[in-house]
Amino acid sequence: MDETKRKELEEMAKKIRVDIVEMLCESGSGHPGGSLSLADIFSYLYFSGIMNIDPKNPGKKDRDRIVLSKGHACPVWYAALAEKGYFDKSHLKTLRKYGSMLQGHPDMNKTPGVDMTTGSLGQGLSCAVGMALGAKLDKLGCRIFAIVGDGECDEGQIWEAAMSASHYRLDNLIAILDRNGLQIDGYTKDIMNSEPMIDKWKSFGWEVIEIDGHNLAEIENSIGKALNIKDKPVCIVANTIKGKGVSFMEGECGWHGKAPSEEEKEKALRDCMCKA
């Protein structure tokens, strides 16, 4: 990856992390851990130029779509959409408030740029399958990116969707699996062991590419490779750290669904901006 590009995307990931912390402190509730783990991926998706999107025309027919199947991580999506210009950044502090454009889980009827309503785990990937089928019917060249959680893979519906995606040869569907090794009650290996995760996706007929989900060059290479795979869907298994960017959250259970307090906010923001 070009050094200038990498720096820009890193800076944007920092901004996204700052936005996440600020909006969650303001709302007093929400999901920091699983949002922060996706910040680098979302920086890449929205700011590398890889997606065919237009903030001025969020409904354009042939656009690339994102389905945040792990819908609770919406703070990272809202941050990316705001930074990209889908709506004014001032909306971020209204997260989860009554009447807000930014609901606690993604709402396609309220937020410009949100392509599918999600929040009940396991459903988004199926929605993405439907979108991919529709895109192929109309020969739209667009791609569907489905962001899935590793804990979410406990849900049987994920595997129904996975089976159908390879059955229908949906090479316009790219799943990005946020493998941060944690769910709410503890480590995924202790709560409901889903290993061998990579073997599972392969056995369901997907092309699997494993990456460090915080390495922008690896994110770029994997998506580039994924876009050239024919006849099968691709799962990019992104190894990540839940809470990445905030030192006291990283890899810690307990930061799934708890917003940082006012006192914790300052330290969190300093961490995000990588200041000592």
Next chain:
Amino acid sequence: MIPENIKKILSNEDKEVATRKAYGERLAELGEKNKNIVALDCDLSKSTMTALFAKKFPDRFFNFGIAESNMISAAAGLSTMGKIPFASTFAVFASKRACDQVSISVAYPHLNVKICATHSGVSIGEDGATHQAVIDAAIMRAMPGMVVLSPCDGTETKKVIDRIAEYKGPCYVRLCRVASPVIFNESYNFEIGKGVKIMEGGSATIISAGFTTHIAMQAARKLEEDGIEVDLINMVSIKPIDSMLIIESAKKTGLVITVEDHSVIGGLGGAVCEVLSCNMPTKVVRLGVQDKFGSSGSPSELVSAHGFDAASIIKTVKENVC
């Protein structure tokens, strides 16, 4: 008695058609005119009759195998791409197994998905309780924004399918396995939110939807021979329900009997009670499945056993009429 304007829309053919068959045939016809219609199924296409659409338009038919949750959410995804998905399976699976998917993937975002579920009620017969949908209308009625329809015959079914293909928003249609007499002819007009008063009389109001309407008609004709004339309402549109028609009739008769091949909790009977309690408190006797699971048996045995055959309707009216 049958009002003059109704005589014009009643069929004089002696024909029986299963509403699931009428659905399958109409969907295949509509597929020609409307290229955005797609059909989805879960390995039951020869039972739900989506196989007819599948044969004509194989590229627009998607079988999801035995995975109803996936199908419903995929239908939602297809609708976001401008398609009009008709998603079918048995009513038990559409409403119970995929309940959260119907609620969150379809109803909450108010997507343009048409869930046409067959094999509703105990009248499906021998398969028994696991396959007899008796709470599907109750579940769907409670979903905000969901249109819930229960056509009584082949003609009404075709009109329903025509209408929902144009209507923008989620719809649930409950269809039947076994054939029943054709009641309406082609000049019948269906409208979402409207019921039809097929017969008029002042002694009681009988309100039915779906499979039981032909049974209620038989009962009403027999009651008329016995000197008891009733208002017989076919309430195809369970949600939104035709409140005015219900209130007006209850005001006149003072006694309402609801009949459905569904639990007496939460379906047509529940909806009628809600309307009347709020607007015109009236005694309502609910015939249907009395908060029980179904069981194996022949359709007619089961209808009698659950107390909503013609004899039971007649007996109920006679016992309650003043």
